[in-house]
Amino acid sequence: MRSTSKMQVNRALFWLLMIAACTVAVFPVYWMLITSLKTTEEVFAFPPNFSPGLHINNYVRVLLDxxxxxxxxxxxxxxxxxxxxxxxxxxxxxxxxxxxxxxxxxxxxxxxxxxxxxxxxxxxxxxxxxxxxxxxxxxxxxxxxxxxxxxxxxxxxxxxxxxxxxxxxxxxxxxxxxxxxxxxxxxxxxxxxxxxxxxxxxxxxxxxxxxxxxxxxxxxxxxxxxxxxxxxxxxxxxxxxxxxxxxxxxxxxxxxxxxxxxxxxxxxxxxxxxxxxx
Missing domain, CATH: 1.10.3720.10 (MetI-like)
Structure with missing residues (x-):
């Protein structure tokens, strides 16, 4: 029983570390994506908004202007x-x-x-x-x-x-x-x-x-x-x-x-x- 419980704890710790590592790796990419869809006011808003906006005008501007x-x-x-x-x-x-x-x-x-x-x-x-x-x-x-x-x-x-x-x-x-x-x-x-x-x-x-x-x-x-x-x-x-x-x-x-x-x-x-x- 102790061996089984120890394996379960180790597995849970392993997955927690994996989730934490993936979060650290993916979050900058996610932040780049949501920032590219925000207006200037939303970018500097406090507290920051972690949900993406719908302002594709930024892409239109960098592609056309x-x-x-x-x-x-x-x-x-x-x-x-x-x-x-x-x-x-x-x-x-x-x-x-x-x-x-x-x-x-x-x-x-x-x-x-x-x-x-x-x-x-x-x-x-x-x-x-x-x-x-x-x-x-x-x-x-x-x-x-x-x-x-x-x-x-x-x-x-x-x-x-x-x-x-x-x-x-x-x-x-x-x-x-x-x-x-x-x-x-x-x-x-x-x-x-x-x-x-x-x-x-x-x-x-x-x-x-x-x-x-x-x-x-x-x-x-x-x-x-x-x-x-x-x-x-x-x-x-x-x-x-x-x-x-x-x-x-x-x-x-x-x-x-x-x-x-x-x-x-x-x-x-x-x-x-x-x-x-x-």
Whole structure:
């Protein structure tokens, strides 16, 4: 009886902790949503109102009266292009580091890891000078290459860790059957590392989507602003319309959420994918 009561108490404490943790994690998102639907008077009302309003005019204003749609489009272009480049280069590099044996492989892996020990702020000034010389300073192309450079080492290491967990016997069997390295990577190893690929894609996209310092440094023209710069422009010196800021923040948060929901299907499909030849 005591053992059963103790298990029930532990289970109740566990669920209470889970509910508390979920509340702490979800409440800021809920507050952002309800604030985006309030008027200015309701935002600063005391005591605060925790129920959402019905003022969608805030969204209409940020979409029609500002360049937020353009800034979100720029963010989407930069994030998709930099993510695609990082995956295109990083996956073959990770495959080579995980499967091939060549001179200097350990040193090359260490150099890739070392790049993550350097603060991003230290690299921004050299990148700025490089972009000036290349003539891509105030352009989306510069942001694409910059985010690609920041994301590539992490993509390589994440995919290498996933590839190291795949038994090499499966690939060796495919090679015996006449498959090339490329065919083995695409048709045999690919389905097995699909969950890791989904996680890597989400990371690379979010890293480029949320990036601010590089964009703040090299972008000066408002038409080339990305979403992070656009949302920060709502903050004024004397007045900050919090309801408009929250409405813009909700719209800025939608693409990453939609990407996660889209890739989640591939994530679940990868868990049941197999490549063992019977």
């Amino acid at each position: 500002t360049d937020l749609p353009l800034w979100l489009r720029n963010s989407l272009v930069v994030s998709l292009c930099s993510t695609s480049l990082a995956l295109l280069v990083g996956i073959p590099a990770a495959f080579a580091l995980s499967r091939l044996r060549f001179s200097g492989r350990a040193l090359f892996s260490l150099l890739i890891l070392t790049t993550q020990m350097i603060p991003t702020l230290v690299l921004i000034i050299p990148l700025f000078q490089i972009f000036v010389q290349l003539g891509i300073r105030d352009s989306l192309l510069g942001l694409i290459f910059g985010n690609f450079a920041f994301t590539l080492p992490v993509v390589v290491w994440m995919m290498k860790a996933m590839l190291d967990g795949v038994p090499q016997e499966i690939e060796q069997a495919a090679r015996v059957d006449g498959a090339s390295w490329f065919q083995t990577m695409i048709h045999i190893t690919g389905p097995l590392v699909l969950p890791g690929l989904a996680a890597t894609t989400i990371y690379a996209f979010l890293d480029a989507w949320d990036e601010y310092m590089l964009a703040r440094t090299i972008i000066t023209s408002p038409e080339n602003w990305v979403g992070s710069l656009g949302v920060s422009s709502f903050v004024g010196q004397y007045l900050t319309p919090l309801n408009l800021v929250m409405a813009a923040s909700v719209l800025f948060s939608l693409p990453p959420v939609l990407l996660f929901l889209l890739i989640q299907r591939q994530f679940v499909a990868g868990l049941s994918a197999g490549a063992v030849k019977g």
